[in-house]
Amino acid sequence: MVFVWLTAFFLVVALIVLVIYQLMCLADLEFDYINPFDSSSRINKVVMPEFILQALLSVLFLLSGHWAMFLLSVPMVYYNYTLYQRRQHLVDVTEIFNQLGREKKRRLFKIVSLIVLLFLSLFWMIWSVLSEEDE
Numbered sequence: 001m002v003f004v005w006l007t008a009f010f011l012v013v014a015l016i017v018l019v020i021y022q023l024m025c026l027a028d029l030e031f032d033y034i035n036p037f038d039s040s041s042r043i044n045k046v047v048m049p050e051f052i053l054q055a056l057l058s059v060l061f062l063l064s065g066h067w068a069m070f071l072l073s074v075p076m077v078y079y080n081y082t083l084y085q086r087r088q089h090l091v092d093v094t095e096i097f098n099q100l101g102r103e104k105k106r107r108l109f110k111i112v113s114l115i116v117l118l119f120l121s122l123f124w125m126i127w128s129v130l131s132e133e134d135e
Contacts, residue, residue: 005121012114040091055077
């Protein structure tokens with residue numbers, strides 16, 4: 001049981017790092033430290049790994065029977081899926097300045113939801129360790 005929570009914890013931390021990296025690339029672009037092509041290519045390299053890690057996290061919760069955490073992580077997977085289906089998951093080099101505010105808000109929303117998942121997984125991990133000690 002603790003293995004599931006440790007795996008979930010590290011997956012969520014990896015997701016947070018990927019999204020923070022994307023936010024840093026957007027901030028560098030906004031402050032003109034990096035050109036649009038470099039910023040777009042850096043962001044686009046980590047978008048699919050982020051989507052895959054998020055899906056793995058949801059599958060982990062589903063297979064381990066943690067339904068509440070699964071239900072909390074599924075909306076982000078669905079959101080990522082709809083972005084992918086609409087071909088809006090990659091940042092366009094020519095439109096990045098027009099979409100900068102929206103892209104930053106999208107990533108900030110992801111950060112907030114991932115932080116909630118992180119604290120909930122920490123809570124459940126500690127609770128499961130304490131309940132195993134009582135047995």
